[in-house]
Amino acid sequence: MLAYDKTxxxxxxxxxxxKALYKMKFISKEQLAQTATQLPLLQSNGNILVRIGFFxxxxxxxxxxxxxxxxxxxxxxxNYSETLLYFYAIIGLVGTELLAAKNYHKHGLDxxxxxxxxxxxxxAIGVSFEATLPVFIAMIAVGLVCCVRYMHTLSALxxxxxxxxxxxxxxxxxxxxxxxxxxxxxxxxxxxxxxIYNKLNSNAKNxxxxxxLWVLKAFSLVLGYFSVNYMVVRELSQSLMGIVVEEGGDIPxxxxxxxxxxxxxxxxxxxxxxxxxxxMLLVGLLTLGYSFFTIRYYHQFLPLEIILxxxxxxxxxxxxxxxxxxxxxxxxxxxxxxxxSDSTLLLNAQALIMATQSDVKPVTPENKMxxxxxxxxxxxxxxxx
Amino acid sequence: MEKQSEQHxxxxxxxxxxxEEQQAEIKAYNKxxxxxxxxxxxxxxxxxxxxxxxxxxxxxxxxIDSIGHMAILAVNFALMVVCFYFSFKKSKGFSKExxxxxxxxxxxxxxxxxxxxxxxxxxxxxxxxxxxSDFGLVSLFSAVICFGIAYYFDSRMVLSMAITALxxxxxxxxxxxxxxxxxxxxxxxLSYYGLVLGVLLILWTIYSTRVNLKxxxxxxxxxxxxxxxxxxCIAGLLEDHWSFFVPMMAGAVYxxxxxxxxxxxxxxxxxxxxxxxxxxNILLFKLMDYIDLSSVIDFIIMVSPIxxxxxxxxxxxxxxNFNKEKNAGLR
Numbered sequence: 001m002l003a004y005d006k007t008x009x010x011x012x013x014x015x016x017x018x019k020a021l022y023k024m025k026f027i028s029k030e031q032l033a034q035t036a037t038q039l040p041l042l043q044s045n046g047n048i049l050v051r052i053g054f055f056x057x058x059x060x061x062x063x064x065x066x067x068x069x070x071x072x073x074x075x076x077x078x079n080y081s082e083t084l085l086y087f088y089a090i091i092g093l094v095g096t097e098l099l100a101a102k103n104y105h106k107h108g109l110d111x112x113x114x115x116x117x118x119x120x121x122x123x124a125i126g127v128s129f130e131a132t133l134p135v136f137i138a139m140i141a142v143g144l145v146c147c148v149r150y151m152h153t154l155s156a157l158x159x160x161x162x163x164x165x166x167x168x169x170x171x172x173x174x175x176x177x178x179x180x181x182x183x184x185x186x187x188x189x190x191x192x193x194x195x196i197y198n199k200l201n202s203n204a205k206n207x208x209x210x211x212x213l214w215v216l217k218a219f220s221l222v223l224g225y226f227s228v229n230y231m232v233v234r235e236l237s238q239s240l241m242g243i244v245v246e247e248g249g250d251i252p253x254x255x256x257x258x259x260x261x262x263x264x265x266x267x268x269x270x271x272x273x274x275x276x277x278x279x280m281l282l283v284g285l286l287t288l289g290y291s292f293f294t295i296r297y298y299h300q301f302l303p304l305e306i307i308l309x310x311x312x313x314x315x316x317x318x319x320x321x322x323x324x325x326x327x328x329x330x331x332x333x334x335x336x337x338x339x340x341s342d343s344t345l346l347l348n349a350q351a352l353i354m355a356t357q358s359d360v361k362p363v364t365p366e367n368k369m370x371x372x373x374x375x376x377x378x379x380x381x382x383x384x385x
Numbered sequence: 386m387e388k389q390s391e392q393h394x395x396x397x398x399x400x401x402x403x404x405e406e407q408q409a410e411i412k413a414y415n416k417x418x419x420x421x422x423x424x425x426x427x428x429x430x431x432x433x434x435x436x437x438x439x440x441x442x443x444x445x446x447x448x449i450d451s452i453g454h455m456a457i458l459a460v461n462f463a464l465m466v467v468c469f470y471f472s473f474k475k476s477k478g479f480s481k482e483x484x485x486x487x488x489x490x491x492x493x494x495x496x497x498x499x500x501x502x503x504x505x506x507x508x509x510x511x512x513x514x515x516x517x518s519d520f521g522l523v524s525l526f527s528a529v530i531c532f533g534i535a536y537y538f539d540s541r542m543v544l545s546m547a548i549t550a551l552x553x554x555x556x557x558x559x560x561x562x563x564x565x566x567x568x569x570x571x572x573x574x575l576s577y578y579g580l581v582l583g584v585l586l587i588l589w590t591i592y593s594t595r596v597n598l599k600x601x602x603x604x605x606x607x608x609x610x611x612x613x614x615x616x617x618c619i620a621g622l623l624e625d626h627w628s629f630f631v632p633m634m635a636g637a638v639y640x641x642x643x644x645x646x647x648x649x650x651x652x653x654x655x656x657x658x659x660x661x662x663x664x665x666n667i668l669l670f671k672l673m674d675y676i677d678l679s680s681v682i683d684f685i686i687m688v689s690p691i692x693x694x695x696x697x698x699x700x701x702x703x704x705x706n707f708n709k710e711k712n713a714g715l716r
Contacts, residue, residue, distance in 0.1 A: 017393035018402060026411050027403055033712060035402045049655040050704055057697050064689040071683055109697065207389040276420040285425070305443035312437025319429040320490065322422065331417045335426060 003100035003149050004042060009208050011039040012105075044106040051108040058112025065091055085124035092117025100150060114152050118142055133174070136165035147212050156212040160219045163189060172240055179241050180252070186227025193220035218279060221268065225287045228260040231294040261291045273333060391415075427489055434493045438500040445508065454512050461505050468498030476538060483601045484539050495538045499546060502534075503527045524554040541605050548586070548609050555582050573624050576617040580633060583614035587640070604650070611641050611653060615660035622667045634664045649711045658700065 002009075015036050022032040045051040066088055073084070095113040104110045121142060126135045139162030146155035167185055170176040177185075197216040200206050206213065226232050234251050237243045243251060251257070268284030271277070296307065326335035394411060397403040441464070445457050472495045477484050486492055506527050509515050516522040531547030534540065555578045590606040593599060614637045621630035638661035645654035678685060 014393055014397055014400075014402075017390060018397060020390075021394070021397075021403070021407075021411065024414075026407055026414075031402055035397065036712065038402075039400075045704070047651045047655075049652055053655055053659060054697070054700070057693065057700065061690060061693040061697060064686075064693050068687045068690055071686055204389060204392065207392075210389065273420070276418065278420075281425065285429075303447075305440045305447060308436045308440030308443065310440075312433045312435075312440060315429055315433035315436060319426050319433060323426055323490070326422065326426075331419060333420045333422060335423055336419070336421055337423045 001149055002151070003097070004103065004105055004151065006208075008040055008042050008103065009105075009151070011041055012044070013208065015039060015041065042103045042105040044104075045108055051106065051111070054108025055112045058109040059116065061109075062092065062095070062112060062116040082124050082127040085120055085127060088120035089117050089124055092120055096150065105151065110150065111152070111154070114146055114150055114155065118146065118155070118158065132165070133169050136162045136169055138162075140166065147209075151208065151212070153211040153215055156215045157219060160193065160216065160223075163193075164223065179237070182236065182240070183228050183233050183257070187224060190220045190224035190227060193223070214279070218283065221280060221283045222287070225264050225268075225283075225290075228257055228264065229290070229294060230254070230257040230261045231297060233257050234298075261294055262288075265291055276333070430490060430493050431496075434497045434500075438497060438504075441501070442504055445504065454508075458505065458508060458512075461501055461508070465498050465501040465505060468494050468501065472498060472538060479537050480539075481596075481598050483599070486538075492538075492540060492542070495534065495540050496542050499531055499534050499540075499543045502530060503546070503550070506530070521554050521556070524550045528554060535602075536599060539599065541602065544602060544605050545609070548605070552579075552582060552609075552613070555579065573621070573626075576621045576624070576630075579613050579617035580621075583610045583617065583637075586610040586613070603648075607641075607644065607650075607653060611637075611656055611660075615656065619660070619663060619667070622664060627671070631664075631668070634660070638664070646707065646710060651707075651711075654707055658703065662696070 018027065018032050018035040021027045022029065045054060069087065069091070070084065073087075092113050096110065096117055099107075099110045099113060118139075122135050122138055125138045126132070129135075140159050141162075143155045143157075143159030143162055146152050147159060164186070167189060168182070171179060171182050171185065193216060197213055197220060200209070200216075201213050234245070234254075234257075237251050238245065245251060265284045265288035268280050268287065272280035272284055292311075302310075323335050326333065330336070394403060394408055398405060398408050441461070445461070448457070472491055475486055475488070475491050477486075506523060510523045516526065528547050528550035531543050531550055535544035535547055556575055586606050587610045590603050590610070593606075594603065614633075618630045618634040618637060621627060622634065624630075638657050641653050641657035642661075645651070645657060673685070
């Protein structure tokens with residue numbers, strides 16, 4: 001089933017472990033270099049920029065092949081446009097297999113072909129059935145196969161999206177059950193995915209798929225939050241069930257959803273610190289931010305700028321307080337930098353984010369801009385600020 | 386996950402890549418169960434600064450008629466002074482080398498102060514036109530102040546504000562969101578200005594490296610310079626007088642290619658290849674346009690995969706060379 005040589009994949013895992021150890025200053029540069037040069041490896045690009053570059057080149061290649069193919073066969077296939085799409089999927093498959101045989105893995109080129117093949121295939125299915133349900137089923141199946149055979153992490157995500165799409169389609173279009181249950185079905189799906197993740201993760205044999213498992217977990221956490229988020233539920237029930245929320249009224253079970261909107265992120269954060277799970281902590285923080293946005297969206301109790309100032313101060317107090325508390329702790333949860341943390345990376349990243357946030361363009365009185373500076377969270381201060 | 390990591394280390398020990406003493410050290414470290422919230426808390430702090438200054442900015446803007454100018458200016462100025470008072474108190478003073486505050490919180494205080502300072506200057510100009518009718522001077526003034534703060538407190542965040550302000554003085558907005566709707570494309574003279582600014586930034590970085598003045602700022606400078614020069618050259622290549630930009634583009638690509646090899650910095654390497662490739666393709670299209678190949682367009686589309694495969698092979702070679710050198714540097 002696996003398209004790659006298993007020893008080489010295991011070597012990849014060993015080298016990435018060695019890299020982690022080097023970053024944590026346990027082993028020397030020589031040892032890392034030795035590991036990386038002596039073990040036979042696959043063709044992969046560790047750097048994400050290089051990988052994206054090759055991904056783009058791979059997409060160019062695929063589309064140029066598509067273009068020449070079209071010119072060659074267009075006169076023959078005039079009335080069978082979906083056949084052409086299947087052909088493209090086959091081209092993608094051939095390219096993917098060729099690259100896998102040449103040991104290209106996590107290289108960018110292989111990503112381009114695996115994804116292009118899938119897009120062409122789903123497009124072909126969609127065109128020939130003229131319905132979305134078969135497309136979602138195809139996504140679940142093909143995504144899973146690609147994930148298992150090519151160890152392709154994003155395909156795991158495609159498979160998960162396929163599940164969500166399938167359930168959504170079944171409930172809203174095929175009327176399998178009342179639309180009212182949609183949030184709970186989504187939540188159950190999230191729990192199901194998390195259970196599957198847990199089961200697979202506890203089996204040491206699956207360590208080669210650790211990235212795909214990581215995606216599975218992140219997806220289940222995010223899905224679990226958004227399936228019961230008040231804003232999502234309210235907007236969906238308005239558009240799907242035709243519920244009109246009047247002044248002073250609310251959607252059914254509003255209180256439950258309000259509660260869950262805040263409870264789930266807090267649960268994530270608490271559990272993540274208990275279990276020392278960085279990814280869950282991040283998801284918790286981000287979803288908590290979105291919860292505040294949700295509340296703010298429906299209840300404008302204070303002007304925005306006051307919220308910003310108060311929020312800024314509150315956040316400052318929380319962060320500052322946490323630093324004070326953790327400052328002298330040497331074990332467990334601490335404020336001490338990780339052995340592997342690279343402070344220049346954070347500093348450079350912040351410097352570049354600053355460039356996206358600050359707007360120090362001169363202001364001309366005509367467009368009524370009173371000042372030039374001032375960052376703004378999220379979207380960045382635009383000119384109308 | 387931890388179990389897997391232990392197994393991997395066990396295998397590395399078996400194959401002789403990691404010594405047993407090191408393994409023992411790793412085990413002892415893992416027993417501590419350290420879970421560092423350093424990055425997360427610092428980032429929350431950073432976010433709080435952005436929220437707060439964003440709020441102050443909006444407040445000033447909305448209440449511009451009701452609060453009275455002096456009050457706004459006074460509050461803004463007072464906050465700024467407070468920020469800088471504590472920063473100066475804790476600062477270790479100016480040094481040509483990298484100096485960090487003992488507590489990283491002061492970095493963010495410096496940042497808050499600088500943003501408030503820019504708001505202050507902008508407001509002063511808006512209300513009292515202290516710099517006369519030339520609004521560009523405001524940016525220049527902000528840039529000078531920010532450069533001063535950045536060099537004194539060793540703050541890369543303020544440095545990037547300073548460079549942005551300098552670019553604004555020239556007339557260019559360099560933020561990622563404006564790249565595609567950039568004025569450079571509608572106002573050709575700007576691409577010359579941008580080019581000059583980019584070259585100046587490069588020269589300044591070379592000079593700083595030579596005299597050992599805050600050498601670690603090179604990453605911020607070079608990043609700005611590379612994108613400024615690259616985007617201006619692409620914009621220039623699309624103009625009528627494009628021939629001037631061909632040597633410029635070639636020079637810039639070559640320079641950053643060499644720099645990336647020198648500094649082993651992958652981002653410069655990747656972007657120099659990307660700008661080079663985009664530039665080359667623009668030239669190819671111009672060439673095709675010039676000798677009018679529309680009659681054989683079918684043929685060109687047919688052979689285009691060969692061209693793409695050729696370039697992929699070339700890029701794979703270049704990346705392999707680069708990685709070889711980078712790994713050699715590891716040894």
